[in-house]
Amino acid sequence: MSPKGNRPHxxxxxTVRGVCILSMVAYHGMYDLVDIFGLPSAWYTGLPGYIWQQSICWTFILLSGMCWQLSRHHVKRGLLLVGCGAAISLITWLVMPSQRILYGVLNLLGLSALLLIPLDKLFRKIPAWAGLGGALLLFALTKNVSRGSLGFEGLVLCPLPEWLYATDLFAVAGFPSPGFWSTDYFPLLPWFFLFCAGYFLWGLLSQSERAKERLASGVRPLSFLGRHSLIIYLAHQPVLMGVFLAVGQLAG
Incomplete structure (x- = not known):
């Protein structure tokens, strides 16, 4: 704490969040070109594109969990993110229903921030290394929950009961019905566990003064983008669509 009571920055x-937000804008630009405007791209629709997409969401969610302990306004921040997520769902449903977003990443980050409030006291009693390992293990075990099984990617450990997927009421938790779809779907399972991994990772790093010293400095332009990542996230898709439509008009 500084003499004025401000938390260290x-x-x-x-900076890492700034790099990630730039990567996300580029990825969504490719998404628009491929999925909306029909540009063929085998690498984007294949494994390289999937790894790119996963690298972005893993980084964002892990960072958000790390930064949870650095924030003082968990309720305000959580409700803001949930509200922004709900607004995006409504807008996409009304304006572009073929690209609707239900339970997207903002909804996940907001709910995760709120869920950690009652869990914080319990988590503080767990050694950071044990919490980090446990959270990552649970994330790996539940990575395929929305696909109907426990396991990680191609590794299927066991199928889950079909009744869990009978209704979309449990889609927010990670149990969507066969008819559910969303272009940006981040349910609590498995992603809340990755958020918790970030929480414990910060607990581990904060024990080292050397680590905190190295985290203190960043690249100013990228740090600026990182501090305004929510605004960029909300604005980037309309801007990208406007640019692509304008270029299309100019190109005839």
């Missing part, structure tokens, strides 16, 4: 976290 870790510029490297903002």
């Amino acid at each position: 870790y510029g490297l976290l903002d």
